[in-house]
Amino acid sequence: MSDQNSAPTQTSDDLVAAALGENNEVSENIALTEAFDITKETADSNQIAETLAALQSVIERNANELKNVEHELKEKRQMLKNIFENDSQLAESEQVAQEASKKAKERKAEIQNNSQAVSLKLQIAEINQGKKEIEEALSNHLVNYHQLTGSTSFDTSDGDQWDFSIRAKVKISK
Secondary structure, eight states, X not given: OHHHHHSOOOOHHHHHXXXXXXXXXXXXXXXXXXXXXXXXXXXXXXXXXXXXXXXXXXXXXXXXXXXXXXXHHHHHHHHHHHHHHHOHHHHHHXXXXXXXXXXXXXXXXXXXXXXHHHHHHXXXXXXXXXXXXXXXXXXXHHHHHHHHHOOSXXXXXXXXXXXXXXXXXXXXXX
């Protein structure tokens, strides 16, 4: 117990002074930290401003370069177009081609109106109608077959096997 008696006794004034001293040190540290933070924010802000300025400069340079390239392309395309437009042999060939196309269209119209062609068109239309009816009936039978067997193939009388697929078709109601 003699150890406790040998230690100097602190008075309440000493304790208050020590607390205030620590408080002052903390206040000074906070002030230094705040000053450092403001300096860091300023440096960061300046860095961002410099980066932004450099980026804007690069963007402007590229935009101007693109504008120049587009202008050059426009000029070159116009020059190429002029070459085609001013070529007399090409103009003459196009005129001949237009006349030949016109003659071909006239001849096709004559053939379309020919009685034999009209008769064949009617026969083709009738055959296509019959084909659609057969396809529709076959489709219905294959759907029924698939529902019964779960299979997407069927055997023929010749021993072959034919595959088929089931499709759904949406019909919009009127």
